[in-house]
Amino acid sequence: MPKLIIDDRKIEVALGVKVIDAAEQAGIMIPRFCYHPALGSVGACRMCAVKFLDGPVRGLQMSCMVEAKDGMVISSTDDEAVDFRRFVIELLMLNHPHDCPVCDEGGQCLLQDETVSGGHAMRRYMGKKRTHRDQYLGELVQHEMNRCIHCYRCKRFYQDFCGYRDFGVMGIANRTYFGRYSDGQLENPFSGNLIDLCPTGVLTDKPARFKGRRWDFQRAPSLCIQCSLGCHTIVNARYRELIRIEARYNEHINGHFICDRGRLGFAFANHPDRPRQALIHGSAVTYKDAIRTVADRLSTISQSAGPNAIACAASSRSSVETIMGLKFLAHALSWRSPGFFMDRLQQDKVSAAAGRLDPNLAISLREVEQADTILVLGADPIQEAPMLALAMRQAHRAGAKVAVLDPRPVSLPFDYEYWPMTTDNLNSALQELMRSVLSENAAESYLCENIQPLAIMLQNSQRPVIVCGTDIVNLSVITAAADLALQLQDANKCAGLFYVLPGANAYGAAIASIGSEPFSELLGSIENGEVRALLLVETDFLYHFPDQARVKSALERLELLVVMDYLPNHTMEFVGQTPATISSSVPTSALTYITLPTLTHFETQASFINQEGRLQQATPVHTSGTPLSQLTGGKHPPREFRNDIPGGGAKAAWRIFSELEAAILSSHPAMTSFHDLWSRIEQELNIDVHIENSNEIPDNLRIYSKNISSELYCELA
Amino acid sequence: MQSSLYQSIYEGAYGLIAGFAMTLRHLFRRPITEPYPEFKRQLPERTRATIILTSNPDGDERCVACYLCSGVCPVNCISMQSAERSDGRRHAAWFRINFARCIFCGFCEEACPTLAIQLTPHFETSQRDILKLLYEKEDLLVNHGGKNSDYNFYHHAGVALVGDKGSHVGEEQPVDIRTLMP
Numbered sequence A: 001m002p003k004l005i006i007d008d009r010k011i012e013v014a015l016g017v018k019v020i021d022a023a024e025q026a027g028i029m030i031p032r033f034c035y036h037p038a039l040g041s042v043g044a045c046r047m048c049a050v051k052f053l054d055g056p057v058r059g060l061q062m063s064c065m066v067e068a069k070d071g072m073v074i075s076s077t078d079d080e081a082v083d084f085r086r087f088v089i090e091l092l093m094l095n096h097p098h099d100c101p102v103c104d105e106g107g108q109c110l111l112q113d114e115t116v117s118g119g120h121a122m123r124r125y126m127g128k129k130r131t132h133r134d135q136y137l138g139e140l141v142q143h144e145m146n147r148c149i150h151c152y153r154c155k156r157f158y159q160d161f162c163g164y165r166d167f168g169v170m171g172i173a174n175r176t177y178f179g180r181y182s183d184g185q186l187e188n189p190f191s192g193n194l195i196d197l198c199p200t201g202v203l204t205d206k207p208a209r210f211k212g213r214r215w216d217f218q219r220a221p222s223l224c225i226q227c228s229l230g231c232h233t234i235v236n237a238r239y240r241e242l243i244r245i246e247a248r249y250n251e252h253i254n255g256h257f258i259c260d261r262g263r264l265g266f267a268f269a270n271h272p273d274r275p276r277q278a279l280i281h282g283s284a285v286t287y288k289d290a291i292r293t294v295a296d297r298l299s300t301i302s303q304s305a306g307p308n309a310i311a312c313a314a315s316s317r318s319s320v321e322t323i324m325g326l327k328f329l330a331h332a333l334s335w336r337s338p339g340f341f342m343d344r345l346q347q348d349k350v351s352a353a354a355g356r357l358d359p360n361l362a363i364s365l366r367e368v369e370q371a372d373t374i375l376v377l378g379a380d381p382i383q384e385a386p387m388l389a390l391a392m393r394q395a396h397r398a399g400a401k402v403a404v405l406d407p408r409p410v411s412l413p414f415d416y417e418y419w420p421m422t423t424d425n426l427n428s429a430l431q432e433l434m435r436s437v438l439s440e441n442a443a444e445s446y447l448c449e450n451i452q453p454l455a456i457m458l459q460n461s462q463r464p465v466i467v468c469g470t471d472i473v474n475l476s477v478i479t480a481a482a483d484l485a486l487q488l489q490d491a492n493k494c495a496g497l498f499y500v501l502p503g504a505n506a507y508g509a510a511i512a513s514i515g516s517e518p519f520s521e522l523l524g525s526i527e528n529g530e531v532r533a534l535l536l537v538e539t540d541f542l543y544h545f546p547d548q549a550r551v552k553s554a555l556e557r558l559e560l561l562v563v564m565d566y567l568p569n570h571t572m573e574f575v576g577q578t579p580a581t582i583s584s585s586v587p588t589s590a591l592t593y594i595t596l597p598t599l600t601h602f603e604t605q606a607s608f609i610n611q612e613g614r615l616q617q618a619t620p621v622h623t624s625g626t627p628l629s630q631l632t633g634g635k636h637p638p639r640e641f642r643n644d645i646p647g648g649g650a651k652a653a654w655r656i657f658s659e660l661e662a663a664i665l666s667s668h669p670a671m672t673s674f675h676d677l678w679s680r681i682e683q684e685l686n687i688d689v690h691i692e693n694s695n696e697i698p699d700n701l702r703i704y705s706k707n708i709s710s711e712l713y714c715e716l717a
Numbered sequence B: 001m002q003s004s005l006y007q008s009i010y011e012g013a014y015g016l017i018a019g020f021a022m023t024l025r026h027l028f029r030r031p032i033t034e035p036y037p038e039f040k041r042q043l044p045e046r047t048r049a050t051i052i053l054t055s056n057p058d059g060d061e062r063c064v065a066c067y068l069c070s071g072v073c074p075v076n077c078i079s080m081q082s083a084e085r086s087d088g089r090r091h092a093a094w095f096r097i098n099f100a101r102c103i104f105c106g107f108c109e110e111a112c113p114t115l116a117i118q119l120t121p122h123f124e125t126s127q128r129d130i131l132k133l134l135y136e137k138e139d140l141l142v143n144h145g146g147k148n149s150d151y152n153f154y155h156h157a158g159v160a161l162v163g164d165k166g167s168h169v170g171e172e173q174p175v176d177i178r179t180l181m182p
Helices: A019-025 A079-092 A110-118 A153-161 A193-197 A260-264 A287-305 A320-332 A344-356 A365-369 A386-397 A423-438 A449-459 A475-490 A506-512 A519-527 A548-557 A570-576 A628-632 A653-665 A674-684 B002-027 B068-072 B107-111
Strands: A003-006 A009-012 A049-054 A059-062 A073-075 A129-131 A141-143 A168-170 A177-179 A203-205 A218-223 A232-238 A241-247 A310-313 A373-377 A401-406 A417-420 A464-469 A496-500 A533-537 A560-565 A592-597 A606-609 A615-618 A701-705 A712-716 B051-053 B078-084 B090-098 B117-119 B171-174
Touching: A003 A019, A049 A079, A059 A079, A079 A110, A153 A168, A153 A193, A153 A386, A193 A203, A193 A241, A218 A615, A241 A260, A241 A628, A260 A386, A287 A310, A287 A533, A287 A560, A287 A592, A287 A653, A310 A320, A310 A519, A320 A506, A320 A533, A320 A606, A320 A653, A320 A674, A344 A475, A344 A506, A365 A386, A365 A464, A365 A496, A373 A386, A373 A449, A373 A475, A386 A401, A386 A464, A401 A449, A417 A449, A423 A449, A423 A475, A464 A475, A475 A496, A506 A606, A519 A548, A548 A570, A560 A570, A570 A592, A615 A701, A653 A674, B068 B078, B068 B107, B107 B117
Parallel strands: A003 A073, A129 B171, A310 A533, A373 A401, A373 A464, A401 A417, A464 A496, A533 A560, A560 A592
Antiparallel strands: A003 A009, A049 A059, A049 A073, A141 A203, A168 A177, A218 A232, A232 A241, A606 A615, A701 A712, B051 B117, B078 B090
C-alpha cells in the first residue's frame, strides 16, 4: 500500500491507483478534462499537471498517467504546475466560441469552471477561430462541434466502453472532429451518457435544450423505475415540470452511467393528461368527498357481502410504501389479500426468483463486471435491463466468455456465443449442464454432445455468473438456474446468480404476494359475483390483460371500482365514462366509479427493491402540480395571488390508504405519518437494522427470504 | 490673555451677525428650488432606473434568456423561461421583472452578455396597485439598441444562426472532415 504526501496531506492508497485519484481520496480535486474514473487515463488534455517534488518520479507530470508510489511528495499548487495549467487552459480556449449564453452546458460546464479557476479571463491570441459544421445525432443528443477541446471522452465511452462504432473521431491535430460519418440517429442505447461525459457543451441534452440553467433546477437523488435494476439518477425539475435526468454514481449498481431509457423515460410525470383531480363518475369532487364516498360504499358492501367481497391490487411499478400500505389496509379490514401480478405463472416465476436469492448467490451489477464466464438464460439485456448489457460488456472486455441461450435473436454490443434453443430445451440443457458440473470430465458420454462447449466453458471458469430472465422462460428454468449456480459454488467456483425481473419493484411485489391471487384468478371471482368492490392502485388491467372485452364486462359487474394512479391509464379512462354510456347488461344503479390521483416517485418518498433484493429510496424532487408551461401555454405565469398549487390535489397512495382506514373504522388510523408506515414496513420486512430516519435507508441493505413463504431477513454488508 | 478674550468676543459676534445677515439676505431673494413635476431635470444617460430589453440593429430581440441576469439579481426580481423559437433561436418565452422588488443596482446590465437588458434614466414608475409593477416581456421590449446600438451577439458567438459557420467575426471557414490534407 503506497503512502504518499499530496499538498502536505498524507494518504495511503491501494496499489495501482493513479495520483489523480489518490489526490481525490485526500480531498484534493486536481483539474481534469480527459480523465474519467470509468474510462481511464489517456493524458490527452494536459490539464492535470502536478509537480512531483520527491520520490521515484520528479518534475512536472500528468497526475492521471502516474501511479501512486511509496514516498512520493506531490504539490498541486506549485507555481510551475499552476502556470502550466493556466497556459493549457489558454490554449484550449483558443478556438472555443463565445457562445456560453446560448449553450446549455453553461452553469454546469467543466471548461467554464476550470477557465475561471485557472484565472484565464482575457483572450490574448487575436487569430481566427477554427469552426466545424454540426451534425444531427438523433433526438437525444445535440451536437455543437465548435466548442470541442479534444478530450476524447466521447469516443472512448462510445467505442471502447459501449462497443458501438457509428460515432467516433475523424481528422488530425487542430481539426480533430468527433461525430458520425454522416448525420443520423446514434445507434448506442447508452448515448445519453455523452451528455454527462462531455466536459463542455459539444454534446448536450436535446430534450432539455434551452429549458433552463442548472442553478435554477430543483435537484434530488432519485431512482430509475424503467427496469428492475434500480439505477441511481439525479432528477432536475423546474416550475413543477421534470426537465432532465442525469446519472448518479453508485458503486454497486450503475457506476457512473445510465441507459437512454432511464435518462429519457420521465415524460409520464409531465403528461398533460395526468389525473390531478378526484372524480366520481367522471365529475370532479374534493378529495375528502371522494374518500368519504369510497369509505361509505366499502362499509356497505362489507356489511352486505362480507369483507371477502372486497379485492385490491397494485403492480410491480408501485413503491414499497404503496404495496405495503395496501397490504396493511387489506389486513386491517380483513379484505382479500392484494394481488400484484397479471397471472399465476408470472407471480410464481417472480416469487421463485425472489425466493431463491440469498446473500451468497445474489450478485450486484458491479460483480457481473468481474465475472469470467456469463451464461444468459432467456434474457434480452438490452431490452429488459440495458445496464446489464453494459456490465456484461465490461466483463467481456476483461476477457470473460459470454453465452446466450435464448429462442430470440438477442443483440449485444460484444462478441458472444449464441445458442438458439426453445424454452423447453433450455430446461433440459440446464439439467445437462448441472450434471456435467458435478462430474469430473465434461466430455462424459451422457452429456448431450451439442452443449459440451458450454459445459467445458463453465468447468474452466473461476467466477461464473448465471443471468436468468423471468419473462419467456419456464418456471423450472428459474429454479434450475439457481441450482446450477449452487452447484458451481459447490465445485469451488465463485459463482453468482443474477435474475432480471419484470418491473422496478417486482421483487417487493413478490415478497408481498404470499397468499394473494393474481388478476387472472381475481377476474373469475368478479365474474361469479364473489367480489363486489375492486381497488386498483397504480395498475392497468384493462391495458395489460389480453382479453380486454372480458375485463370490461367483469368490471361492469362490480358495485364499486376505485382506480388510483398517477398515469392516465386505460382502466381510468373506462372509469371516467359515466355508467350511462357503458353498455351493461347488469343493473348499474349501485355501480360507483371513483378515480383518485396518486403521486409519482418524483413527488413523494418512494422505495423500491431491485432484482437483487436491494432496498433503495428515491427522494422527492418537487411538489406535485400542473406544470407551469401547461397551465399558461408557454406564456407568462398568471398575474394573480393564490394559496394552493394548481393541479396539486394528488396524494401519496399510502396516505389515501391511511385516510380510508380512518374513515371506515372511524378510529385513529395505524399509520398517520410516514414514520409510522416505515416502522410497520420494517417489522413486515424483518429489517433488523433500525432505520433511524425513514429518509435514509442504509447503503447496501438487501432483503431476502429463506424461501418465498418463510420469514424475510435482511443483509447489510 | 487680553487680546484672546477680545478676539473670541469678536468671533462670536461675527458668527451671529454673519449668520443672521445671510438669512436676512435670503428673505429677499427669489427661490432657486425647481418644483419637480412641473420641471423635470435631464438625468445623466447612465442613471439607473427602469429596465428595458433592447433590440439588435436588425430589429430582432437581443435577449437569449441565458439566466445570467436572474442569476445575479440580489433581490430575485427577474424571472424568465427560456425556449427554442421556431427558427431555432434561443429566446425568452416569457420574461418578467418585478419592479416592486427591484433595487436598481444594475447588476443585470453588467451581467448581460448580449447587451439586451439595460437600465434607463426613466424612474417615474410608481403605482398604487402592486401587480402593475410586474412588467412582462412585452412591457420591457423596445425596438432600439439603447446605449449600444450597433452590437449583435450572434456576429460573435459562432453558432450557425445569424449567418453560417465561418461567416462571423474572426472565424475560419468550417473544417472539411473528409480530408487529411494539411
